[in-house]
Amino acid sequence: MARDLSTELIHHAYKPPAGFAAPQEPVHKASTVVFPNVAALRARDWRNKNGYTYGLHGTPTTFTLEERIATLEGGTECVLAPSGLAAVALVGQALLSAGDEVLLPDNVYGPSLQLARGEFARWRITHRLYDPMDAAGFAALLGPNTKLVWLEAPGSVTMEFPDLAALAAAAKARGVATALDNTWGAGIALRGFEHGIDIAMQALTKFPSGGGDVLMGSVVTRDAALHERIKLTHMRLGLGVAGNDAELVLRSLATMPLRYAAQDAAGRALATWLGQRPEVAQVLHPALPGSPGHEHWQRHCTAAAGLFSVMLHERYSTQQVEAFVDALQLFRIGYSWAGPVSLVVPYELTAMRSASAAHQPHLHGHLVRFSIGLESVADLQADLAQALERALR
Numbered sequence: 587m588a589r590d591l592s593t594e595l596i597h598h599a600y601k602p603p604a605g606f607a608a609p610q611e612p613v614h615k616a617s618t619v620v621f622p623n624v625a626a627l628r629a630r631d632w633r634n635k636n637g638y639t640y641g642l643h644g645t646p647t648t649f650t651l652e653e654r655i656a657t658l659e660g661g662t663e664c665v666l667a668p669s670g671l672a673a674v675a676l677v678g679q680a681l682l683s684a685g686d687e688v689l690l691p692d693n694v695y696g697p698s699l700q701l702a703r704g705e706f707a708r709w710r711i712t713h714r715l716y717d718p719m720d721a722a723g724f725a726a727l728l729g730p731n732t733k734l735v736w737l738e739a740p741g742s743v744t745m746e747f748p749d750l751a752a753l754a755a756a757a758k759a760r761g762v763a764t765a766l767d768n769t770w771g772a773g774i775a776l777r778g779f780e781h782g783i784d785i786a787m788q789a790l791t792k793f794p795s796g797g798g799d800v801l802m803g804s805v806v807t808r809d810a811a812l813h814e815r816i817k818l819t820h821m822r823l824g825l826g827v828a829g830n831d832a833e834l835v836l837r838s839l840a841t842m843p844l845r846y847a848a849q850d851a852a853g854r855a856l857a858t859w860l861g862q863r864p865e866v867a868q869v870l871h872p873a874l875p876g877s878p879g880h881e882h883w884q885r886h887c888t889a890a891a892g893l894f895s896v897m898l899h900e901r902y903s904t905q906q907v908e909a910f911v912d913a914l915q916l917f918r919i920g921y922s923w924a925g926p927v928s929l930v931v932p933y934e935l936t937a938m939r940s941a942s943a944a945h946q947p948h949l950h951g952h953l954v955r956f957s958i959g960l961e962s963v964a965d966l967q968a969d970l971a972q973a974l975e976r977a978l979r
């Protein structure tokens with residue numbers, strides 16, 4: 587039977603080139619996965635990674651990325667979400683029900699707090715903020731309804747490094763699950779499972795992508811039952827990721843340890859240099875002595891991300907600080923980090939922290955956060971010097 591061109595173009599007898607074997611992963615893209623017959627359709631279970639059922643539940647490309655991210659974090663199972671924030675939300679939605687409480691560190695990533703104040707509150711999931719630097723007083727905060735402890739190391743923007751192992755142990759002693767936002771440690775500087783946490787979440791948007799051009803998140807576990815719970819919620823919420831995006835992250839993973847090390851070295855060099863400048867009251871970089879929680883960083887980490895903040899002296903006005911940021915030429919003004927381009931953001935701390943933490947002595951002055959990219963350290967230092975001279979003299 588002669589078939590129409592429209593049919594021929596779809597049912598073309600394409601075969602991949604014989605003998606083509608390359609180590610690079612092909613990009614598999616699918617909504618529909620077809621089955622050879624009804625028996626095969628009935629036999630396949632979306633939870634079984636040996637079989638594919640529907641694009642949303644995974645393709646060879648996303649399964650490969652999940653396996654590599656699980657390896658990166660030192661866990662066994664991984665699910666991918668369309669952004670880091672979607673991964674944060676997924677953990678909460680999988681583990682929390684109406685009447686439950688989640689404890690968040692006072693220096694939690696801002697959008698994670700907005701999620702708790704918005705959707706979680708609407709779903710009658712309550713939250714309380716804890717002081718991440720008070721590990722001794724932490725156990726007393728765990729209440730009968732506390733079902734999840736959120737951890738972040740170091741804290742967002744202000745960079746305090748908590749005693750992660752002590753916080754995780756206190757939660758474990760009460761049977762409360764712990765989830766670590768490991769975007770900073772990325773599985774390279776910090777491997778959360780070795781310090782007793784149950785769930786490692788990461789914004790793959792940052793170091794694993796490394797390009798500043800893709801959004802993705804991951805949730806890694808070591809416990810099959812916990813993974814099953816997260817995976818079911820993930821499926822019911824429809825949180826799939828696109829094949830092209832997964833391929834971008836897979837391609838970048840190979841260079842991630844090198845990029846991480848280069849940005850670590852550059853970040854420490856620039857943070858140390860800034861610490862010696864008269865305009866700077868305090869450097870907030872967990873790998874540098876004198877930063878809050880430096881001793882905890884030493885016990886938990888083998889490296890540091892190229893991300894740090896400085897407190898410019900209180901004597902400057904907000905306008906002067908903004909003029910300094912505007913005078914920078916290589917550092918671009920923007921959120922996110924771990925891409926090739928160095929970034930800078932000034933923060934208003936009083937609007938971000940509960941009163942007790944905002945009055946901590948290391949937070950006096952004007953906070954400016956730097957993400958170090960892959961440019962020459964000498965050029966970045968010259969850029970900082972010219973902007974300091976121009977705006978703060």
Ligand SMILES: *Cc1c(COP(=O)(O)O)cnc(C)c1O
Binds near residue numbers: 669769801803
């Ligand atoms: C960027 C980031 C997220 C969210 O990742 P997105 O992909 O931008 O949604 C979560 N936590 C931390 C610590 C981050 O830096």
